[in-house]
Amino acid sequence: MFSRREFLMASVAAAAVTGPGMIGQWSRAMAQQALTEDELLSFDATGNVTLIHVTDIHAQLKPLYFREPSITLGVGDATGLPPHVTGMDFLKLYNIEPGTPHAYALTSEDFVSLAKAYGKMGGLDRVATVIKRIRAERGEANCLLLDGGDTWQGSYTSLQTEGADMVEVMNSLMPDAMTGHWEFTYGADRVTELVDGLPFPFLGSNIYDAEWNEPAFEAYKMFEKGGVNVAVIGQAFPYTPIANPRWMFPNWSFGIREEDIVANVEAAREEGADVVVLLSHNGFDVDRKLASRVDGIDVILTGHTHDALPEPVIVNDTLVIASGSNGKFVSRVDLDVRDGAVQGYKYRLIPIFSDVITPDADMTALIDKVRAPYSEELARELGQTDSLLYRRGNFNGTFDDLICDALLSEREADIALSPGFRWGTSLLPGQAITVEDLHNATSMTYPAAYRSMMTGSLIKDIIEDVADNLFNTDPYYQQGGDMVRIGGMGYRIDVHEQMGSRISDMTILKTGEAVDPNKEYAVAGWASVNEGTEGPAIWDVVEEYLQKNPVVQLQENTSVIVNA
Amino acid sequence: MTITRRSMLTLSVGAAIGVVAGVRSGPAAASAEDAMAKVMEFAGGSEPATGTITLDAPEIAENGNTVPISVSVESPMTDGDYVESVAIFADGNPSPEVITFNFTPMSGEASATTRMRLAKTQNVIAVAKTSTGQVFMDKKEVKVTIGGCGG
Numbered sequence: 001m002f003s004r005r006e007f008l009m010a011s012v013a014a015a016a017v018t019g020p021g022m023i024g025q026w027s028r029a030m031a032q033q034a035l036t037e038d039e040l041l042s043f044d045a046t047g048n049v050t051l052i053h054v055t056d057i058h059a060q061l062k063p064l065y066f067r068e069p070s071i072t073l074g075v076g077d078a079t080g081l082p083p084h085v086t087g088m089d090f091l092k093l094y095n096i097e098p099g100t101p102h103a104y105a106l107t108s109e110d111f112v113s114l115a116k117a118y119g120k121m122g123g124l125d126r127v128a129t130v131i132k133r134i135r136a137e138r139g140e141a142n143c144l145l146l147d148g149g150d151t152w153q154g155s156y157t158s159l160q161t162e163g164a165d166m167v168e169v170m171n172s173l174m175p176d177a178m179t180g181h182w183e184f185t186y187g188a189d190r191v192t193e194l195v196d197g198l199p200f201p202f203l204g205s206n207i208y209d210a211e212w213n214e215p216a217f218e219a220y221k222m223f224e225k226g227g228v229n230v231a232v233i234g235q236a237f238p239y240t241p242i243a244n245p246r247w248m249f250p251n252w253s254f255g256i257r258e259e260d261i262v263a264n265v266e267a268a269r270e271e272g273a274d275v276v277v278l279l280s281h282n283g284f285d286v287d288r289k290l291a292s293r294v295d296g297i298d299v300i301l302t303g304h305t306h307d308a309l310p311e312p313v314i315v316n317d318t319l320v321i322a323s324g325s326n327g328k329f330v331s332r333v334d335l336d337v338r339d340g341a342v343q344g345y346k347y348r349l350i351p352i353f354s355d356v357i358t359p360d361a362d363m364t365a366l367i368d369k370v371r372a373p374y375s376e377e378l379a380r381e382l383g384q385t386d387s388l389l390y391r392r393g394n395f396n397g398t399f400d401d402l403i404c405d406a407l408l409s410e411r412e413a414d415i416a417l418s419p420g421f422r423w424g425t426s427l428l429p430g431q432a433i434t435v436e437d438l439h440n441a442t443s444m445t446y447p448a449a450y451r452s453m454m455t456g457s458l459i460k461d462i463i464e465d466v467a468d469n470l471f472n473t474d475p476y477y478q479q480g481g482d483m484v485r486i487g488g489m490g491y492r493i494d495v496h497e498q499m500g501s502r503i504s505d506m507t508i509l510k511t512g513e514a515v516d517p518n519k520e521y522a523v524a525g526w527a528s529v530n531e532g533t534e535g536p537a538i539w540d541v542v543e544e545y546l547q548k549n550p551v552v553q554l555q556e557n558t559s560v561i562v563n564a
Numbered sequence: 565m566t567i568t569r570r571s572m573l574t575l576s577v578g579a580a581i582g583v584v585a586g587v588r589s590g591p592a593a594a595s596a597e598d599a600m601a602k603v604m605e606f607a608g609g610s611e612p613a614t615g616t617i618t619l620d621a622p623e624i625a626e627n628g629n630t631v632p633i634s635v636s637v638e639s640p641m642t643d644g645d646y647v648e649s650v651a652i653f654a655d656g657n658p659s660p661e662v663i664t665f666n667f668t669p670m671s672g673e674a675s676a677t678t679r680m681r682l683a684k685t686q687n688v689i690a691v692a693k694t695s696t697g698q699v700f701m702d703k704k705e706v707k708v709t710i711g712g713c714g715g
Contacts (some may be wrong), residue, residue: 213677242624246627255622469709491631
């Protein structure tokens, strides 16, 4: 349902799309005219319990640009279903007009023009305003704020402070519980130290002591909200020790452990839970399958795969809620709980338009305080981009094209590999590339850029393995990243084939020669999960490359041919 | 040194070469048919039924050298009806027979946990035999992956 005011806004935005050079402050002001904080937060309140969900913030304290993917394929039972619907198909599915604020927030369509029209998104001071307003409207005794994890990693300041900046900022929002994934890459000692200091529980039904095979974290917590008992079960990313360096937390074992979730749902119900919520970092397809197999979960607040869906997906009477990433969205779920069961719900995915939502002054001051010691380095300019830089997409992203170019050049390699991470912010054409921007795409505790010799057959096996992590038709075998990005080499992928048969036509781009399975190639990459990996930090490699090539101009990447 | 296809299993995407030094090629893996022949031998000719026995194993191994598995069998565990033994097989390992657990009515319950080594992605099979001659089987695929690109 579109109001007249929204139509006005849409037409102005469309004009911005068609008029290059005409996008200035005037059109931006007009585009935002009908967008107000009150409208963004308007909600047909229902029931007695409100869940507020944020997830995958990746340490982004400040407003940012984040381009949603134009390609994120589903396989098996998930083929063609959300969140594997993108672009115009997404707009049609959810009945969103192109050029509107929601089209900008939720898809990659006309991204650059709309970004200029509608401005940045997110910023935890804006998120704070939204959370405070919801609590004020509903009453604190009726609200639960739940953080799905991947909160402490992803920025220069989070790396410098080993997560302390995010812990301080998030604590000021007073969450009721969290779970995690990248948090563990600070190492077991640091995670234990930070978790012990939290004024709320860090939940993980699926985190076990690896030696004794016993639960290592609290599995669930019962809250009394709105006069009813709400059980929140935590589920950390099941494949943390596989996708990230296990040697950094050798005494913790993870896994999906579906049987433990079943047991914890039963235990919570026996303890008197009227509502059972799974605060999950499983990834969307894993949670969709889980919901179909495990009875008794009312709401799954999912995370990890960074999907933002304007409506819940309902599976086996469970609402599966996907709240996006990077602080772009806050989810509000109102539940009507009576007679020991959920009788009704209302949901809104609230987009955080940074220029529209008033920053919370206390939070702005706190964010400025934690960033202050690093402000000079954060703002240091390394170059400029003439191309849109972004990461998300199954096969390529321009930020990784830049990283691969830097690896090929600075490490004198034939082939470059950049992991298919889903975090990393976007930069518009014409923007400077600062230390902060580069760290938003690379910040991590195992950044060494290695160089080693690999045979063509080994390279194929690696790509096949990663492809099966993404395109295995059973979601329980999916790890939730994107394909490893490859520089210097092209290939063809048939996503619906079996492992070992998906990848073909591997070609060295500079010579046009087929990759020889028996020949050795110099391969440069970063973020190896193996202990003792040697090489300069990836951000130093990219900085050196930018010193020699200060203006980034990327051609369209056509090196991966996809049969889907 | 060169990296063999087998040693790749211990490698993440492009790790330092030194990490894999010392990995040697092992004997050839058993086939799924060999493993099923061993299962039928253990079952004593009875066709194993599904249900009653539950095998818990990770979908993807965190470390192929030490994969935790648990098995439990529903049984009254009385003198007249109890689980005599449970055997575990790995259909892609050089030797598919992993372990056999023996129980008596005094065991109280038929459940056990152990860790096993998996050479590659394969099925783990658990088979239970009862004192009344019934045979039950459960199977789970455990993937042994290179890993390293999630998130």
